[in-house]
Amino acid sequence: MRVCVILAAGEGSRMKSSEPKVLHEILGMPMLEYIILNAKESNIEKINIVVGHGEEKIRSHFKDDDSISFKSQPIGDQYPYGTGFAVMQTLDSFSDDDTVLILNGDTPLIRSQTIDELIKFHEINNYSATILTANMDCPFGYGRIVRDENAEIKQIVEEKDACQKEKLIREINSGIFVFKGKYLKKALEDLDTNNEQGELYVTDTIANLAKSGKKIGGYNLKDNTEILGVNSRDNLANCTRIMKDRINKNYLVNGVTMIDSQFVTIEPKVKIGKDTVIYPGAVLQGDTEIGENCVIYGTSRIVDSKIGDNVSIDNCLIEESVVGEGTKLGPYAHLRPNSNIGKNTKIGNFVEVKNSKIGDGTKAAHLAYIGDADIGENVNIGCGVIFVNYDGKNKFRSTVEDNAFVGSNSNIVAPVTVKENGYIAAGSTITKDVEEGELSIERASQKNISGWVERKGLLK
Numbered sequence: 001m002r003v004c005v006i007l008a009a010g011e012g013s014r015m016k017s018s019e020p021k022v023l024h025e026i027l028g029m030p031m032l033e034y035i036i037l038n039a040k041e042s043n044i045e046k047i048n049i050v051v052g053h054g055e056e057k058i059r060s061h062f063k064d065d066d067s068i069s070f071k072s073q074p075i076g077d078q079y080p081y082g083t084g085f086a087v088m089q090t091l092d093s094f095s096d097d098d099t100v101l102i103l104n105g106d107t108p109l110i111r112s113q114t115i116d117e118l119i120k121f122h123e124i125n126n127y128s129a130t131i132l133t134a135n136m137d138c139p140f141g142y143g144r145i146v147r148d149e150n151a152e153i154k155q156i157v158e159e160k161d162a163c164q165k166e167k168l169i170r171e172i173n174s175g176i177f178v179f180k181g182k183y184l185k186k187a188l189e190d191l192d193t194n195n196e197q198g199e200l201y202v203t204d205t206i207a208n209l210a211k212s213g214k215k216i217g218g219y220n221l222k223d224n225t226e227i228l229g230v231n232s233r234d235n236l237a238n239c240t241r242i243m244k245d246r247i248n249k250n251y252l253v254n255g256v257t258m259i260d261s262q263f264v265t266i267e268p269k270v271k272i273g274k275d276t277v278i279y280p281g282a283v284l285q286g287d288t289e290i291g292e293n294c295v296i297y298g299t300s301r302i303v304d305s306k307i308g309d310n311v312s313i314d315n316c317l318i319e320e321s322v323v324g325e326g327t328k329l330g331p332y333a334h335l336r337p338n339s340n341i342g343k344n345t346k347i348g349n350f351v352e353v354k355n356s357k358i359g360d361g362t363k364a365a366h367l368a369y370i371g372d373a374d375i376g377e378n379v380n381i382g383c384g385v386i387f388v389n390y391d392g393k394n395k396f397r398s399t400v401e402d403n404a405f406v407g408s409n410s411n412i413v414a415p416v417t418v419k420e421n422g423y424i425a426a427g428s429t430i431t432k433d434v435e436e437g438e439l440s441i442e443r444a445s446q447k448n449i450s451g452w453v454e455r456k457g458l459l460k
C-alpha cells in the first residue's frame, strides 16, 4: 500500500499571521489542499497529516474529507521538536511493506507527475529510501546531500550543521522522500537531537540507513520551482505567481486565448472551453465553468458559476449563477447568487439580478434591479425597472410571464404576476396582477398648462 505523510505541524512564524501557515491560500485554495489533491492523484491510499500549531483550524477546514487522517504532534517544552518527531506520530499508520511518501505542507508547487516518477524510481530500484533532490545555484537554507566517492548518498546535513565544505554542495534535499515502511520505522528509532537546533530531524534517517549498508536513492528534480517552500508572504506571492502562470499556460495549450495572460487570474478548479477569449483583468474563481467560444472583457469576476457557450461578458461580477448560451452580459452587470439566466438574453449596463430566473431571449438592457423574480421568455424589461421585493421585513417573489413588456421606470411591487403578453406602461407602480394581454398603466394623467412659464416670469 502507498501511504503518505504530510508535515504540517510547524508554526510558520514568518508569515506573521493568526492563520496556520498551510491554510494560507494560493489562488483561493489553501496550500495544504494542493498537496492533498496531488497525493490523491498519485494514487496514495492513505493520507496522514501531522498537525500541531493551529491544528483545530486545519482539522475543521478538512473535516468533510474522510480520506484524511490527522495525527497530532504534541508541542511544548517537554516534547522534542522537528520533522523526525513529526513523522514519528504516524508510525501506526503504515506497515513494513508499505511505501511511505513524505511531503511538506508548505511546498504547494510539487506536481503529482513528479511524485509518481519519484515513487516509481524508488520502487523499481528497491531502495530503502529515496530523496527528491535538486541542484540549486543558491542552496542556502536547504539540507545538503552528502555523497561518498562512489556517488552513493551517505547523509543529509542541515544548513546550520554544515561545515564550510558541505555548504558548497549544491545538491539539496527537497524535504520530499519515499521510504520502505520497515526501514523508516527502524531509522526513526535511532534519531537523536545532537544537532545545532536540538531537533529530531527526519533527514538523519538517511545517515542511519546508509550506515547500516542500505541503499539510498536520489531522484533529481527537473523543475526546481516545484519545491519552492512558503515561509513568508514574499514566498507566498512568488508561489502564487508561478501557480497562476502554470494554470494559464495549461489553458493556452488547450485552446483558450488570453490577450495578456500575466493579468488573468484563474483558480485551480475552474474549467474553460476552447476558443474562449479572455482579456486582461479577468478573475475566474471557485467551481466556475466557462463554455466554448466565450469572450470575457475587462475586470470581470466570475465566482462558482456556470457559463454556457458563446457568451459575452463585459466587466461583470457573476456569483453562484448560471448563464445560458449566446447571452450578452454587461457592461457592468451584477449577477448575485442564484440567478439563472436563459439563452440569448441580454443583461446590460448596470443591471443587478438576484435569486431570479430569466427566460430565453429576454432583455434587461439598462439600469434595472431584478430581485426574487421569475421572468419568462422574450420579455422586455425597460430601463430603470425595479422589482420591489422587500417590505422592510420580508422578501416576496414576482412573476412576469412570456412575451410581457415592462415599460421603463416601472416598479413591480412583489408579490405580483404579469401574465403572458401583459404590458406595463412606463412609470407605473404595479401592485396588482396584470392579466394576459392587458395594458396596465398606473400614473397621474398628464396635464399641460399653456402660458404658465410666461405668467411666472420664467421665460428666457
Ligand code: UD1
Pocket (backbone or CB within 6 Å): 007, 008, 009, 010, 011, 050, 052, 073, 081, 082, 083, 084, 085, 086, 104, 105, 106, 141, 142, 143, 144, 156, 158, 172, 173, 174, 175, 200, 201, 202, 203, 229
Ligand atoms: C527541511 C529539511 C531540509 C530541507 C527543507 C526543504 C529537516 C530537518 N530539514 O528544512 O533538509 O532542505 O526542509 O524545504 O527536515 N514540521 C512539523 N513538525 C515539526 C517541524 C516541522 O510538522 O516539529 C513541518 C513544518 O510544518 C513544515 C515541514 O515540517 O511543513 C518542514 O519543516 P521546516 O521547519 O520548514 O524545515 P526546513 O527548515 O525547511
Ligand code: CA
Pocket (backbone or CB within 6 Å): 106, 229, 230, 231
Ligand atoms: Ca520549510
